Amino acid sequence: MLTSSRSRFYWANFGIPLLCAAVVFLMFDMTKIDIAFSNLLFDPVTQTFPLDQVHFFEKLTHKWARIIPNWTAEIALIGAILSFVWPLINTQKHLRLGSFLERCKAAPVLRFAYDHRRDFLFVVFAFAICTGVIHFLKSHTSVYCPIETTIYGGKIAHMEWYNNFQLFREAGDGRCWPGGHASGGFTMLALYFVARRYRWRYSKALMYGALLLGFVYGTTRVLQGWHYMSHTLWAGIFVWLACLLTALAFYGRARLEMPVLQKHEQLAQRAQPQVAT
Structure with missing residues (x-):
């Protein structure tokens, strides 16, 4: 029973993301789907991505959108200090x-x-670790953004991340793989693991909301020519794994795999301390 539960947990939380990584690698990195999709967004006459020229779109989707993860990290840091x-x-x-x-x-x-000290510290560490992982991958693959490559009027030749990966040193000046802006949205997955700790019945809604936020963040950058779609997918995979490993270190597998509380169980749990006092 315990072995089955443990296997189910690891399959769902590690197996599915790793399977997604294999699918993304085969479907996107080994084909020209990324380029084909970005070609639809590129204007060959003006040699630009039209949405990259819309300043309000840039402010709304790139600058203002950062408020959500930034404020979440700041609140968590303040909470940890307090x-x-x-x-x-x-x-x-x-x-x-x-x-x-x-x-x-x-x-x-x-x-x-x-x-809730542990929860605040977890969110702070999860955000920091996710950011560190993404920055490490960016600097050690040196992938340039589509708009910077010769395909779309830039000066740098297009190269896949695995062709330039360096484990122990920086690979160059490119900083486009995985998607950094998308990862900012995906880091909100940290809140999902906090909800799992407390067996909150809306924890999956938090998970889907964080995934949607990351995809929205990433897609807007794709529309502007600053990322390929696969960059967003890779960001989601790496952020999920980073958050999961951090959550296991803070909370343990046994706590995270417990089923969510139903409404009547939540009411009973809240009433229990009152009866005790």
Whole structure:
């Protein structure tokens, strides 16, 4: 029973992404599908990707869109810092300070941060590790963006990532594979693993929302000529694996594979501490 459950967990969380990686490699990296799709978006007369010239589209989809992952990371970092504050405050000894914190509603925030310290730290580490993985792959493959290559009026020859991969040193100045902007959306998958820890019944909705956000982020850059579609898919695969490994380190497999709580179970769980007190 336990072996079956463990196998199912690893197959679903590692097997499926690795299978997707094989499919993406065979379908995109070993064919010209990426180029064929980008050709549809390229205007050969003006030698431009029309949407790359629309400044509002650039602001909306590239600059403003970063607010979502950026604010999430900042909130998690603030929460992680505040989680160390509450244990330092001895409200029994400093009654006035405790009373002041309760009146200004700071005490509940500090208690919440303390109770969820592991979750805040997990999100901070997950975001940092995902960013590190993507930056490592970018610098050690040196793939140039479509708009920078000779195919679309640039000066650099097109090259696949596996033709230029260097494990122990930077491969060059190209920084286009995997998709960095897409990975920013995919890092929101960290919230899915927090939800899994608490067996929240809407955890899958969080997962699908993070995947959709990453695909939207990545696709908008494809439309502008700054990425191929496969760059987005690879970003999603690597971010998922990075988040999963970080979640296993923070929470453990047993906790992550527990089934989600149904509504009546959630109500019973909330009522249990009240009965105990």
